[in-house]
Amino acid sequence: MxxxxxxxxxxxxxxxxxxxxxxxxxxxxxxxxxxxxxxxxxxxxxxxxxxxxTDKDDILVAVLTEIVAEDAAAYVDIADRPLVDRLSWLVERLQQVGPLVTTVHDRADKSTAVNNWHNGFHQFAESLFLADVEAAGLSGPRADAMVRIGTFVVEGLLTHAPAPEVTRAVIDTLVDAMS
The missing domain is CATH 1.10.10.60 (Homeodomain-like)
Incomplete structure (x- = not known):
């Protein structure tokens, strides 16, 4: 016992x-x-x-893992919504922990643990977006490029945090570019 x-x-x-x-x-x-x-x-x-x-980076990875687990569980409730709504939701959720986005990018080249977490997060996020890209009829290098563009757009919105209406316009434009 x-x-x-x-x-x-x-x-x-x-x-x-x-x-x-x-x-x-x-x-x-x-x-x-x-x-x-x-x-x-x-x-x-x-x-x-x-x-x-083991160190502060290990703690950061645990914090990030907890946040992603919470967001993944909440994502189930909106998974059937249009892509623009899901991307807006994602940006809103991640803006709540915005400083950590910058921290991850700053620490990724200094910490193997943070870099590994960051790469895994990208693979997971990109796999979700890829399904929408493929459903829009894109494939091959064009699909790969659109997935990267989507990732860069989301990260840019998080690091620069424009007004909500600008964020929505950027996401709308991204999704429109897929068709």
Missing amino acids: PRNRGLHDRESKRADIVTAARELFVSDGFDRTSISRLARAAGITPNTLYWYF
């Missing part, structure tokens, strides 16, 4: 750290969130944090 309790306590504490990190990384930024401050917010000592994560 103690083994199960220890496992549960470990998972619970890890979740507490991820929750604290998510809040701090989004509100104050990854670089401005020290390990000491994060540990204090999670109710542990800085050294204890390393029992659960």
Whole structure:
């Protein structure tokens, strides 16, 4: 019985750290969130944090994975909507954690863990968009190009955060370009 309790306590504490990190990384930024401050917010000592994560990038990956899992679960509710609505929804959801988008791009060339997560996220997101691109009748290099353009458009909207009506116009134009 103690083994199960220890496992549960470990998972619970890890979740507490991820929750604290998510809040701090989004509100104050990854670089401005020290390990000491994060540990204090999670109710542990800085050294204890390393029992659960190898480094700050490992924590970032856990935060990102949690966000994507939440978004993927919520996406099921809108999966049958038109592409423009789904892309608008995606941009709105990711804008809520906007600072993390920049952080991922800044950290990807410095951290294997973040780079691997970033590449996996792109593969997942691009596979969703590819189905729509192919349904629009595009294939081969043209389909590949449109998937990349879609990815760049979404990332650009996240990093530059234009007004909602501009965001919608950009997404409308992207989807129109597929036909």
